[in-house]
Amino acid sequence: MFDFVRQHTKIMMGLLFLLIIPSFVFFGLEGYTRMNEGGHVVARVAGSEIKQIEWDNAHRNEVQRMLAQSPNLDPRLLDSPEAKYATLERLVRDRVLAAAADDAKLVTTDGRLARALQEDPAIASLRKPDGSLDVERYRLLVGAQGMTPEMFEANARRQISTRQVMAGVGESAIGVAAAADATFGAFLQRREVQVAQFAASDFSAGLKPTEAELEAWYKDHVAQFQAPEQAKIEYVVLDLDAVKKNTVVNEDDLKTFYEQNNAQLAGKEERRASHILVNASRNAPAEERAKAKARAEQLLAEVRKNPAGFADVARKNSEDSGSAASGGDLDFMARSAIDKPIADAIFGLSKKGDISDVVESDFGYHVIQLTDIRAPKVPSFAEMRTQLEADLKSQQAQRQFAETAEAFTNTVYEQSDSLKPVADKLKLQIRTATVSPVPPAGATGPLANARLLEAVFSSDATQQKRNTEAVETGTNQLVSARVVEYSPARTQALAEVHEQVKARWTAQRAAELAKQKGEAQLAEWKTQGEKAKLPAAVTIARDDTHQFPAKLIDAALRADPAALPALLGVDLGDQGYAVVRVDKIAPSRPLPAEAAEQVRQQYAQTWGAAETMAYYNLLKERLKVRMDVAAPAGTPAQ
Template structure:
């Protein structure tokens, strides 16, 4: 066990967050039965309210988790109605699961919880040698042992509500095949296409038709010009701030001296040990016998150090290292319990300790090798230091310049003053279209900059915009020099485009008419059909056919074969399709074992969702608040 803890101690410490506190993101263990009815509620489950305060608290916790995972995420996204709704949905689900577990009497016994705690390796870091919970670790999370046991019991009960559904779905090969074969079915078809392009040369368009199309309100949006702005902009970023930073050798030397530990290779020691285990609850006589045994082993080792490996194999109570002759491999600081670590790092190479007592018992330790501990010289890390210090100073300088940037932008009615004072370049962009960020200029495509550009105040004020935080230590300001609002274009301006639109419309109609006529003829006289070569298609293998054609083919009735289908392809023309054969699913696509697993997974999800919906109905879930009602927790 000692070896296991040594190797996995840090990982198991994370179990306190991942395993012990997986649920109830917004309320405590005792809180479920003690909600304040007078507090404003946003939902009710089984007659119990979810209050606005609980929703806000859950939202804040969710925001903190997301910010920890994505530090640069836009705060507006975290405060969006979608995120708020997800938080409220999770609160409702937890309350439903709690009520169901209570009604189903899914209350784990104390004996079952104790077995789970003692057997589950995820709780290894929380267990004392005698199997009790480490109260000091729980105290760090503001919990007592009783609260931990109650929450563990509650969480296990809630998980059992839906647990059985995951193994209740039959997924035999025969069932899977019958269910999925229609979707993966193949059909042999032949296609004839009547293209718009072939009809364009035959189409004649009159001036009256052009005017009628232009005047039709249904087509008005096609002749609406796009709103554009031309503007100037300046950007303050870390690169600009770094240009004003100067470094001296003294600055670098000071930083080196303050962080010298970072430039040392951590020392590691290879050790072996013999453990004589002592149970804390053992009697005084038993403890005395264990100490006497350890003293005897120590004397043998002092007499002949070559006996260490053999004694460890036969006498050590640490099964993880005993089979290796007591060898614990390389040990770094922080990996062992403190008494053991202090002893290891106080010994020289080849030295033997006295009796070292820890929570596991008595140890006899020998250090067999030492490595690391070397320090890199100042000159060898100078380039690294310069980059690091320059970045730190640039960050500080950026904060100073950002304040100046803000003052100058807000005080002036152009960008020249801030550009001159802070030595920034003025950029220019012409006719940027609303809603169409430029693909080749990521800075100008920034959503915050685009939003500011087309803000009414920015367009009308004829002054600099307020500073825009673009994220990633970037601050910008824009000044609109020209604004072209969206407007209805004249018929003269759209002449060429108008004629093209009307021509395409008439050509598409002609292609549909020709296709439908051919379809009628070929149904009557199949031998006269001018169709392409036969091909096999499916929803997985489209063979370059359009989604519209493929969808029509797979939906068509095949009670009588051959079957005929006509498909309007819009500007692609019209297609006439003859379905010759219906084939089974492609074995290469519908692999039996994988298909069965996917089918079972889909049905499990469907049954779980359906059961949860029935529980919501049974426990009378009533959500009265809209997502926007949550307080702004992300601010």
């Protein structure tokens, strides 16, 4: 089928043209639009309908967002019924909160919106040195999310309003200290117990299974010995490093680059200055500020008459306790490290010894003298050549990547029976590996990418041995693979897994013997009552387990306090069996003050979350929310 399409591209395009155009003639563009407007209703909120297409679009956007954040995430996990239903619940929640905000007349003012946007780290990073917003970068930021600035701000305004609906409930919740202490006191309760353990490992040494027993066990557990499908592959990776290796930088371009950037390469100029400060808070009365300014003007006139005596005047009159003792010296500073009004004054002076006019800042009024200039050293071309070449190669590789990526994509498709043509054309290395459809836990890199593995194990790749399409496995990274050898999933023969079968049979049989021994001992001790001799008592708690298994701790702490002392058996699975005598509840250990406060805060947060959910469910009831799609089995109720 794919061969025919490749060999008859023009014929296929013509056929599709003949099929599509008449359909527009007969049904019209509006007919196609109507087909996409509808879909059946999947939920209702306050009489407003949510249709299938809105749900599909919302889930597709959610999947794209999550894959952009985590490229190695398996898309199949996001395509599950549970994941889709979670998207529908979020849609319903947004509608409920929006309707509640409208009913409560919750409006976000322009000032509130501006404060919220200023607090957003992504937007704060777009500030220019003078504090103004870089509008062009702001447009690019919101444009990457498929929105105009107006759409982005309207969405932010809506989110702020809807957050107010729930904030009042969650933030007003009160976690009573006594209730928190009682709740966590029960959770951290201590009990005195006597424990006899029957470890499975104690019963395994003498076990010698026959071949018949192993074969029977293997047949009963054959599902445990499935070998996953595997593929030996060749693959090529196109990334910025690969493009950079093939980039040759012209010597003249390097010299031009150096001349254009030598000012930045030299670093920042630093200046040293001294100042005299007359304190006057920005919020001080106008009369007080005027008086401070007049005092600064007097000091300015004094130092201009005798510039050499600036340090003496500063020591006697400056109200800056940090620099007055040193004659007002501020040491060397870069422009970016100083408040803007003072920086403008210092870097506006032309030569050493110059004195500024009176400068106003948030701290008061300053008289400033420039005392030294430290000009940055410009490194020579020879000193910078290696770094310049690396920087210029990186810039050129960034510009060339899109063009190279197109050549890569086209070549692996058009010459799909081998990766050698694309490797030769773009000077890429052909690598080899053995992969399975699901990467090992913790795997990283392109071969852990779910979309690439899905392409590798497609029928076109495994059966026809064709190159996969070019798959984007990361930022500026494309990969194509070709299956060299394919092994379908199969059941491993007993001979292949004989040692594994023996080990598992032994572990299971040892656990069974440990359980039998433990149950027999439990029955005997129950008949002996208080005369039963168990190991010495210890005190356990959830935060002091004495290294006992979690199942044992849980069983001991769940024993009915009214029925103590109690004797009980605990099946520890592969670890064996335990008999536990729970004697009594031990005195509690008081929590340190800091830990107790953390417990109370956690309790208050949990209580607030519960009240918030209860209020949300009440809103759903008031707004007559109806889900017309059944929740997948196992989905927790909201």
